Amino acid sequence: MKYTLLLSGLLALLLFSNCAETASTPASPTDDATSQLTNQEHPIAIVLHGGAGAMKKELMSDSLEAAYLHVLDSALHVGYTILAEGGISIDAVTSVITILEDCPLFNAGKGAVFTNTEENELDASIMDGNTRNAGAVAGVKRIKNPILLAKSVMLNSEHVLLAGEGAENFAVSQGFQLMDPAYFRVESRLQSLRKVKEADKKQVNTHYDERLKASKFGTVGCVALDKTGNIVAGTSTGGMTNKKFGRIGDAPIIGAGTYANSKTCGVSSTGWGEYFIRGVVAYDISALIEYKSLSLAEAAQLVIHEKVPALGGDGGVIALDAKGNISMEFNTEGMFLACQNSAGMKEVKIFH
Amino acid sequence: MKYTLLLSGLLALLLFSNCAETASTPASPTDDATSQLTNQEHPIAIVLHGGAGAMKKELMSDSLEAAYLHVLDSALHVGYTILAEGGISIDAVTSVITILEDCPLFNAGKGAVFTNTEENELDASIMDGNTRNAGAVAGVKRIKNPILLAKSVMLNSEHVLLAGEGAENFAVSQGFQLMDPAYFRVESRLQSLRKVKEADKKQVNTHYDERLKASKFGTVGCVALDKTGNIVAGTSTGGMTNKKFGRIGDAPIIGAGTYANSKTCGVSSTGWGEYFIRGVVAYDISALIEYKSLSLAEAAQLVIHEKVPALGGDGGVIALDAKGNISMEFNTEGMFLACQNSAGMKEVKIFH
Numbered sequence: 001m002k003y004t005l006l007l008s009g010l011l012a013l014l015l016f017s018n019c020a021e022t023a024s025t026p027a028s029p030t031d032d033a034t035s036q037l038t039n040q041e042h043p044i045a046i047v048l049h050g051g052a053g054a055m056k057k058e059l060m061s062d063s064l065e066a067a068y069l070h071v072l073d074s075a076l077h078v079g080y081t082i083l084a085e086g087g088i089s090i091d092a093v094t095s096v097i098t099i100l101e102d103c104p105l106f107n108a109g110k111g112a113v114f115t116n117t118e119e120n121e122l123d124a125s126i127m128d129g130n131t132r133n134a135g136a137v138a139g140v141k142r143i144k145n146p147i148l149l150a151k152s153v154m155l156n157s158e159h160v161l162l163a164g165e166g167a168e169n170f171a172v173s174q175g176f177q178l179m180d181p182a183y184f185r186v187e188s189r190l191q192s193l194r195k196v197k198e199a200d201k202k203q204v205n206t207h208y209d210e211r212l213k214a215s216k217f218g219t220v221g222c223v224a225l226d227k228t229g230n231i232v233a234g235t236s237t238g239g240m241t242n243k244k245f246g247r248i249g250d251a252p253i254i255g256a257g258t259y260a261n262s263k264t265c266g267v268s269s270t271g272w273g274e275y276f277i278r279g280v281v282a283y284d285i286s287a288l289i290e291y292k293s294l295s296l297a298e299a300a301q302l303v304i305h306e307k308v309p310a311l312g313g314d315g316g317v318i319a320l321d322a323k324g325n326i327s328m329e330f331n332t333e334g335m336f337l338a339c340q341n342s343a344g345m346k347e348v349k350i351f352h
Numbered sequence: 353m354k355y356t357l358l359l360s361g362l363l364a365l366l367l368f369s370n371c372a373e374t375a376s377t378p379a380s381p382t383d384d385a386t387s388q389l390t391n392q393e394h395p396i397a398i399v400l401h402g403g404a405g406a407m408k409k410e411l412m413s414d415s416l417e418a419a420y421l422h423v424l425d426s427a428l429h430v431g432y433t434i435l436a437e438g439g440i441s442i443d444a445v446t447s448v449i450t451i452l453e454d455c456p457l458f459n460a461g462k463g464a465v466f467t468n469t470e471e472n473e474l475d476a477s478i479m480d481g482n483t484r485n486a487g488a489v490a491g492v493k494r495i496k497n498p499i500l501l502a503k504s505v506m507l508n509s510e511h512v513l514l515a516g517e518g519a520e521n522f523a524v525s526q527g528f529q530l531m532d533p534a535y536f537r538v539e540s541r542l543q544s545l546r547k548v549k550e551a552d553k554k555q556v557n558t559h560y561d562e563r564l565k566a567s568k569f570g571t572v573g574c575v576a577l578d579k580t581g582n583i584v585a586g587t588s589t590g591g592m593t594n595k596k597f598g599r600i601g602d603a604p605i606i607g608a609g610t611y612a613n614s615k616t617c618g619v620s621s622t623g624w625g626e627y628f629i630r631g632v633v634a635y636d637i638s639a640l641i642e643y644k645s646l647s648l649a650e651a652a653q654l655v656i657h658e659k660v661p662a663l664g665g666d667g668g669v670i671a672l673d674a675k676g677n678i679s680m681e682f683n684t685e686g687m688f689l690a691c692q693n694s695a696g697m698k699e700v701k702i703f704h
Contacts, residue, residue: 132630132663138600139515159599160626163491164516166598246518247511248490255607255632274512278484280607280635287636291643311484 043324043342044083045225048075048096050106050336051218052270052316055350065350068105068336073348075099076338079224084342089224089232090128090151097124097147097236100220104186106336107218109145111186112238114193120184120238123252124150125161129231129262136252138163142178143171147236150252152176161252189241196242219251221268223260223320225341231322233258233266233282240273249273255283262322264289265296271308271315271332279308285319296321304329395676395694396435397577400427400448402458402688403570404622404668407702417702420457420688425700427451428690431576436694441576441584442480442503449476449499449588452572456538458688459570461497463538464590466545472536474590475604476502477513481583481614488604490515494530495523499588502604504528513604541593548594571603573620575612575672577693583674585610585618585634592625601625607635614674616641617648623660623667623684631660637671648673656681 050072060068079096083089101109112120124146125136135154138161143149152174153162162170168178219237226232235258237251250257250273257273259282260266267282276282281303288299300319308315309331316330324341330351338348402424412420431448435441453461464472476498477488487506490513495501504526505514514522520530571589578584587610589603602608602625609625611634612618619634628634633655640651652671660667661683668682676693682703690700 127630134630157597158626159597160629161600161605163598163600166596170597244518245509245511245522246515248513248515253513253605253607254629255605255635259632274510277512277606278479278486280611280632283607283632283635284639287639287643291639 042227042229043225044080044227045320045324045326045339045341046076046079046083046092046096046222047318047320047326047328047339048072048079048100048220048222048337049268049270049316049318049328050100050220052314052330052332052335053218054332055334055336060350068350069348071099071103071105072336072338075222076340076348079222080340083224083226086227088228089226089230090126092224092226093126093222093232093234094147094151096222096224097220097234098145100222101145101147101236106220107189107238108220108236109238110184111189112184113189113218113241113243115239116193116197116242116244118190118193120181121243122146122184122236122238123248124234124236125252125254125258126150126154126232126234127254127258127260127266128154129233129260129266132261134160134254134258136161136254136258137167138248138252139246140164140167140171141181141184142168143176144179144183147234149174149176150234150236160254163248164246184238192241200242219257219270221258221270221318223266223268223318225266225320225322225324229262229322231260231262231266231320233260233268235268235270237270250276250281253277255280257282259283259286261286261290265299265319265321267300267317267319269315269317270335271330272313275308275311275313276315279303279311279313281308281317285317289321296325296327300327300329304331394579394581395577396432396579397672397676397678397691397693398428398431398435398444398448398574399670399672399678399680399691400424400431400452400572400574400689401620401622401668401670401680402452402572404666404682404684404687405570406684407686407688412702420702421700423451423455423457424688424690427574428692428700431574432692435576435578438579440580441578441582442478444576444578445478445574445584445586446499446503448574448576449572449586450497452574453497453499453588458572459541459590460572460588461590462536463541464536465541465570465593465595467591468545468549468594468596470542470545472533472590473595474498474536474588475600476586476588477604477606477610478502478506478584478586479606479610479612479618480506481585481612481618484613486512486606486610488513488606488610489519490600490604491598492516492519492523493533493536494520495528496531496535499586501526501528502586502588512606515600536590544593552594571609571622573610573622573670575618575620575670577618577672577674577676581614581674583612583614583618583672585612585620587620587622589622602628602633605629607632609634611635611638613638613642617651617671617673619652619669619671621667621669622687623682624665627660627663627665628667631655631663631665633660633669637669641673648677648679652679652681656683
């Protein structure tokens with residue numbers, strides 16, 4: 001265990017410097033952003049996550065925890081500053097998710113988990129709450145920031161969901177550069193895959209290996225409310241370690257992984273994707289608010305603590321409503337979270 | 353026009369004999385099935401569709417119309433007989449959809465429309481209303497009956513949605529035979545594609561060409577309620593003519609194209625898929641029943657005649673509830689429909 005902690009500590013320091021660099025580029029001091037807001041009439045709010053799962057305190061070194069908190073805080077700062085300076089929520093969401101995709105600590109973009117065939121297959125989606133327009137991509141292998149491609153599908157195509165090589169061809173038509181797939185490779189993720197495959201061979205039930213279970217999660221997402229009252233939600237993931245058969249989870253599915261309606265709420269999900277698809281989780285929270293007049297908190301709690309577990313699934317959601325209320329609910333042991341609103345709420349936390 | 357009618361008449365006669373043969377195999381007389389039901393306590397019901405769109409009377413020869421009606425009736429008979437004899441709704445739904453997939457008249461299985469690269473890419477999904485388990489496949493090119501593969505994903509995997517070659521690899525692992533892609537090729541569909549591409553070159557707005565607009569639709573689907581009270585819904589399609597970039601529509605998306613919950617309803621959608629995804633159409637009908645206490649008819653009408661058009665989309669749904677009530681709503685000019693329940697309702701119709 002000591003050896004593992006030492007290794008993860010060294011890894012964390014390396015990642016820390018990488019992620020910090022990425023995250024700090026467009027940032028300015030948080031206090032400035034907050035002070036600019038005190039006179040705003042329209043509330044603004046942002047919430048982001050880096051996945052839910054079994055991230056137990058004892059499996060994480062102090063330096064790794066510090067690295068996670070630093071990136072979450074940096075990403076939050078970037079997103080909130082955009083909103084505080086009058087920027088639109090689509091820019092806040094894509095900027096935050098781009099930072100998390102670029103950081104190898106999270107299972108999205110660089111750092112994505114490996115499929116059974118030792119590839120990284122990326123999914124992402126985004127939805128605009130005013131227009132309820134949406135864009136999503138599934139199974140792309142050469143797009144540095146899948147959330148930006150999802151945005152391009154939303155804004156520059158008549159489609160919602162593009163998959164595989166076709167999605168990459170669309171990306172090229174939109175001026176995206178295709179990456180060498182080696183860019184996404186993070187050694188520790190590859191080792192996780194090989195452990196899972198080894199365990200599969202020995203017919204060990206990998207579901208009960210805490211470290212492997214944690215590696216199933218790590219999707220990232222962000223929901224933002226801007227000064228115009230528009231809510232945008234986005235989600236990005238590398239999916240499940242050892243995924244086979246072209247499996248698509250909930251992250252690129254509008255209504256399951258991502259949903260936004262400026263009249264109700266915006267939601268980004270993370271967890272065991274199959275259950276989130278079957279439960280139509282993201283839209284269900286919106287429907288409970290619209291049709292049953294539940295508050296955002298009541299709706300998110302009902303879905304995550306009763307409806308998803310009743311199906312057999314686990315995971316969490318981040319959500320916010322038009323008033324800037326923020327909800328972060330999960331039925332797993334932990335979740336990487338950060339949020340801030342103009343009413344004075346601010347949190348950056350790894351819930352253990 | 354006369355020449356077109358003559359050609360389509362000849363085609364219809366050819367298809368008629370093909371489809372009739374497929375459809376009649378597992379059938380027995382309808383009257384028998386109905387009479388078996390008179391003493392049933394639990395209602396049974398089935399509804400199926402062959403797509404919604406601009407199927408104007410003047411664009412369809414009498415013989416083509418007869419061919420459509422014959423297949424719709426045959427498929428209905430097969431499905432209803434299964435339910436009447438105490439079979440389960442999953443068997444009724446897959447049997448009906450298999451017949452429609454095998455018939456080249458419909459845009460699913462054999463007869464699927466062509467993609468921009470002159471291929472047939474098939475999508476399907478199925479959901480079980482008791483367990484709310486679900487299975488779906490997207491972008492498969494060599495599966496004769498995608499609905500059966502979707503069923504296999506639901507019953508024999510821990511996944512919900514598999515795409516592309518991965519889905520075909522799963523199929524092989526489940527004992528499915530891969531077809532030569534030439535099996536799916538129907539000459540008239542290829543000509544439709546080439547017309548669309550020609551029009552695109554000339555920058556004609558193909559949206560207003562009635563025949564091409566009709567070719568966008570033609571998805572098939574079925575919802576059934578069996579004697580145990582279980583509702584199952586399924587959908588299968590070849591997608592849009594001239595589709596590019598690995599586009600995935602609503603048919604394989606649980607919550608958009610297909611949804612079933614035995615406590616509320618089962619739904620299969622058809623139409624302009626992007627709007628059905630954004631509107632989370634199939635689940636929305638269930639949510640309106642569950643959360644707002646709307647009747648099946650009220651919920652389906654609200655979604656199809658108000659909510660989908662408000663987004664800018666068109667299409668239709670078939671739906672039924674646990675009491676055996678049936679709803680068929682569309683905001684297009686027509687829809688291929690058939691339904692029967694143990695309360696004595698029976699319709700086989702092309703609505704113009």
